[in-house]
Amino acid sequence: MVGPNMRGISSACVIVLAIVVGGCNTTSPMRIPQVRVLPHSQPIDVHREQPTVALSKIVANLRRGTAIAHFPAFGSNLGGTLCNHRHLGESRLEWGSGSRYLGDWNSELGEVFHDVLSSNGVNVVGNPKDLFEKEKGETNAEYLIGARILDVKGNFCESYHWLHGISLDEYSGEFYAKIEWTVFSSLAKSEVLKVRTEGYYLDKKPKREGIATVFVEAFAQAAEAFAANEKFRKIVLQGPPERPEPSESFALLELNGVTLSRLPIEKNMSRVLNGVATVRIGGGHGSGFVITKDGLLLTNAHVVGKAKRVAIRFLPASRWTGRFFEKASRATSRWSGSPYGPNFRCPFALKRFRGSIRSMRLAAPY
Numbered sequence: 055m056v057g058p059n060m061r062g063i064s065s066a067c068v069i070v071l072a073i074v075v076g077g078c079n080t081t082s083p084m085r086i087p088q089v090r091v092l093p094h095s096q097p098i099d100v101h102r103e104q105p106t107v108a109l110s111k112i113v114a115n116l117r118r119g120t121a122i123a124h125f126p127a128f129g130s131n132l133g134g135t136l137c138n139h140r141h142l143g144e145s146r147l148e149w150g151s152g153s154r155y156l157g158d159w160n161s162e163l164g165e166v167f168h169d170v171l172s173s174n175g176v177n178v179v180g181n182p183k184d185l186f187e188k189e190k191g192e193t194n195a196e197y198l199i200g201a202r203i204l205d206v207k208g209n210f211c212e213s214y215h216w217l218h219g220i221s222l223d224e225y226s227g228e229f230y231a232k233i234e235w236t237v238f239s240s241l242a243k244s245e246v247l248k249v250r251t252e253g254y255y256l257d258k259k260p261k262r263e264g265i266a267t268v269f270v271e272a273f274a275q276a277a278e279a280f281a282a283n284e285k286f287r288k289i290v291l292q293g294p295p296e297r298p299e300p301s302e303s304f305a306l307l308e309l310n311g312v313t314l315s316r317l318p319i320e321k322n323m324s325r326v327l328n329g330v331a332t333v334r335i336g337g338g339h340g341s342g343f344v345i346t347k348d349g350l351l352l353t354n355a356h357v358v359g360k361a362k363r364v365a366i367r368f369l370p371a372s373r374w375t376g377r378f379f380e381k382a383s384r385a386t387s388r389w390s391g392s393p394y395g396p397n398f399r400c401p402f403a404l405k406r407f408r409g410s411i412r413s414m415r416l417a418a419p420y
Contacts, residue, residue, distance in 0.1 A: 079127040079141040083209045086230045089254035091275060104177040105363065107290055108195035109167050110238070112160055114203040118150035123208035123229070123265070133226035133258030136214035140221065147210070147265070155225075155265040162266070166274045167201070174281035176290050194335050196363055197246075197290060198238040204250070205232040208268070213260040225264030228256040229272040235280050237289060240335065241365040247286060251279035332367040333357050342366065 116122070125138045125145040138145060147155060164182040171178045179195050210227030214220060230252065237247040253275030257268050280286060333342040333353050340357030344350070351366065358364055 079125070079138050079145055080143055081124050081126050081138075081141065081145045083126040083128075084121070084124040084207050086207055086209070086228060086254070087252065089230060089252045089275070091254055104175075105196040105290055106177050106179045106194065107171065107197045107199060108178065108180040109164055109182075110198040110200045112163050112167075112201040112203070114149065115234075116149045116203060116206065118148075120149045121146045122149050122206040123147040123210055123227070125212060126209055132209060132211040132228065132256075134211035134213035134224070134260045135216050135222075136219065137211040139212075139214040139219060141212070147208070149206070156269055157263065157266040159266065159269060162270050163201075163273050166270055167199070167277055170274055170277040171281050174278075176281065193338055194358075196240055196335070198240060200236040200238065202234040202236070203231065203273075204234050206230065206269070206272075208265075210265055210268075211260070222260065224260035224262055226258050226260045227264065227268060228254070229265075229268045230254050231269070231272040231276050233273065233276040233280070235286075237286065241363065243365075247289060249280065249283050249286065251276045251283070253277070253279065328368070334365045334367065335363075 123146065125141045125147070126132075127138065127141075161182065168178050168181055168183075206229065208227060208229040210225050213222045213224045213226070215222060231254075232250060232252050234248065234250045236245055238244070239246045253272040255268050255271035255275055257264065257271070261267060329344045331342040331344070331351060333340050333351070335358055338357065340353055342351040342353035342357075345352045
């Protein structure tokens with residue numbers, strides 16, 4: 055039989071125990087999937103004839119408030135001193151909690167993507183460190199890459215001073231990331247590949263930007279796995295395109311005139327338009343004109359920029375891939391790849407007209 059005094063003591067003990075437990079860190083470690091860590095690749099020379107690739111966008115498929123990391127009660131395997139000493143209850147890091155921990159992650163991941171793929175021999179354009187030419191390079195890219203962050207998991211240790219017990223604002227720990235990569239052909243206007251890769255990184259040395267650093271490195275590991283993907287490499291590491299052997303230099307190219315119709319141009323428009331094509335690369339386009347029997351096109355150099363392959367569209371909606379042949383100056387370029395012969399040459403006259411004549415401007419798209 056328990057007396058009143060003993061019951062009071064028992065109640066007091068229960069209350070004290072509840073206070074002690076409530077004031078402790080009760081967070082368990084987040085489970086991290088096993089990932090094979092790839093070594094950083096050795097730099098490979100990029101062949102200028104390879105298809106150009108650019109990063110389009112990195113988005114996160116994570117809801118705000120989703121837990122992406124824990125600050126576990128027992129984080130001795132994560133490095134640091136007095137690990138998470140003053141964290142109370144369930145301590146975790148949520149997606150969308152601000153830039154305190156992850157910083158400007160989007161721009162940093164863009165730089166990592168450029169560096170990793172370039173070192174793997176991919177012809178990446180649109181350098182995020184370039185202040186003025188970044189968007190121009192992306193516009194002319196043959197392939198655009200989209201990255202979607204599907205999952206993030208981690209465990210971190212906040213270090214405290216071993217004597218005073220105050221926070222050092224330094225973090226060590228681990229991150230896992232799953233990324234879905236989509237490759238989009240700007241010539242075919244369609245997705246040509248979708249693949250998922252994983253990355254993992256552990257850093258036991260506490261740093262002020264430790265959480266952001268580990269997150270970026272986990273993404274870098276996923277990017278390394280993407281760059282090593284055989285299907286992706288088959289697309290972007292193609293050799294130089296075959297070029298037709300010119301019989302003479304561009305400056306001496308002979309343009310044989312086509313017999314001109316005596317009908318008004320309005321009544322001969324179908325024949326005229328047969329020789330006009332839309333030349334498209336990335337987000338830009340311009341006009342091209344068939345000028346030889348073997349299907350060479352003439353277009354302005356600014357239409358294609360530094361591209362080695364372009365999409366060519368004729369009426370009625372037939373599409374072809376053209377390959378760069380020769381650039382005479384900053385004004386004009388010649389392209390091969392048109393399947394059309396002499397019947398598709400754009401009619402023009404090789405003589406100078408005198409007096410006033412009615413003219414019409416031809417361009418594409420129609």
